[in-house]
Amino acid sequence: MSPEDSEETLPLLRTPDASVPRGRRVFLAAFAAALGPLSFGFALGYSSPAIPSLRRTAPPALRLGDSAASWFGAIVTLGAAAGGVLGGWLVDHAGRKLSLLLCTVPFVTGFAVITAARDVGMLLGGRLLTGLACGVASLVAPVYISEIAYPAIRGLLGSCVQLMVVTGILLAYVAGWVLEWRWLAVLGCVPPTLMLLLMCCMPETPRFLLTQHQHQEAMAALRFLWGSEEGWEEPPIGVEHQGFQLAMLRRPGVYKPLIIGISLMAFQQLSGVNAIMFYAETIFEEAKFKDSSLASVTVGIIQVLFTAVAALIMDRAGRRLLLTLSGVVMVFSMSAFGTYFKLTQSGPNNSSHVGLLVPISAEPVDVHVGLAWLAVGSMCLFIAGDPRALRCLLAHCCLLYPQCPFHADLRP
CATH class of the missing domain: 1.20.1250 (Growth Hormone; Chain: A;)
Known part of the structure; x- marks a missing residue:
């Protein structure tokens, strides 16, 4: 059987008429998901001000030599590589929303471990955990945002993902100007915690719900995100589902x-x-x-x-x-x-x-x-x-x- 013959066509999603005002909750949902890339950027930028701070003010057991400082910055990429693989599995099996909720755990835990660090090993372990969360968030957040946005704003919301990443980096740099490494790690817990609170109030993406044959839940999510069905028009947009x-x-x-x-x-x-x-x-x-x-x-x-x-x-x-x-x-x-x-x-x-x-x-x-x-x-x-x-x-x-x-x- 060819891949074309094995395709499963799912119910159709209608496009909202651009002339009819849409609900604003889609922007709130996109912002909640974009806090993941913001946390990702903060974790990337954290090492820049933290390394000099650790060398100047940290206790002797936490002082970073050249080799340890190199690992402190780079180990986040190892965690992100593992997080990318994990995120690819989670996004299809656990769903987009739950994946974003789960990635807040290693974010907060990682920064908490850094805050409570007693030796260099704990510092590296905390960075590894935040890297794991970065890999999941960088994969799942763009998927969630693209699937909740209607076509007229999909490009706008999609471009916000990378903007939030660099904003997170800038936030780490600015905060590192006035905060030492431990309080900077405490600040790193704030964006993922806020994302956890907001995402609990947001729906799963309609596309994922349709792939799970939850048609009524998908339509309820659409009404929550896009507003009432008044003004929706044809031709519809088809949603197809097939395995690779x-x-x-x-x-x-x-x-x-x-x-x-x-x-x-x-x-x-x-x-x-x-x-x-x-x-x-x-x-x-x-x-x-x-x-x-x-x-x-x-x-x-x-x-x-x-x-x-x-x-x-x-x-x-x-x-x-x-x-x-x-x-x-x-x-x-x-x-x-x-x-x-x-x-x-x-x-x-x-x-x-x-x-x-x-x-x-x-x-x-x-x-x-x-x-x-x-x-x-x-x-x-x-x-x-x-x-x-x-x-x-x-x-x-x-x-x-x-x-x-x-x-x-x-x-x-």
Whole structure:
């Protein structure tokens, strides 16, 4: 039996008439789910201010050496990798809503373990738990939001996911400017706790309920999210449900967007942007910047602004143009930042470079002060060109191929 013959067509969801005012609860539900990406961003950005704080104010048993500091930042990605696998299973078996509720547990537990840490092992364990929650939230939240939104606002709400991630990073940077590592971890418990409270009042997505043959519950969820049925119009949007089979990979409409999506994500990760986010304050300290916390906050603000700009102009400028421009900007900015470190490092290998910029009698610190703008400027330019803001392309690349069997209900 072919995959086409095995497809199960589920009941139809009608599209609300754009001329009829819709209920606002869909925005509240989207905000509740988006607190997951906000918590995700906070967990990513937490290590940047926490590492210098742990080195300055922590008890001797918690002091981080170079190796421990490296693990403290990076181990969250190991948890996120496991969380992505776990989230993929949960989203189909437990549902979108329950998956979001469950991911609040490792978020709060992880930050609580960090708060109560008595040794470095507890610090790393807490980071691993928050990473696990990050992996689940980053997968489930976009699915929940896309399935509760009607087509007229699906793009708007979908673009808010990445905006909430970078907002969470900025929140960690700003809070880390005034809070030491332990109180910063306490603050990290707030967004997931709020998400838990709000999501308890939100419905499961109509699409998931339909796949479970809970038709009445699906219609009740639609009425809660979209308002009354008055003004809904045809033609309807069909919702299809089918399982994935390896034979589908022979179709160009499946393997082409799959390759594109995986390649974009791989290159984005290999660009080193996560290392920048994890160790921003440490990097600026190594660059001898006078106020590393202020520099990190500046980077966070730039990331939020350009993520918002990219979301606004993406449909007009085109994804390919923005991705190409992103790559050029990141190559230039990282080259400039590497040049800064080469010029300012103290050692015999680069003394001739230093001599080109300052008098022979000048101290190396003069070079640091004179070129501090290059460190901050190149880092801000790198963040401005970060293709994170274009990540929604991964969710929509299948729309380039009309024969793609996935997300059929999302096509215009």
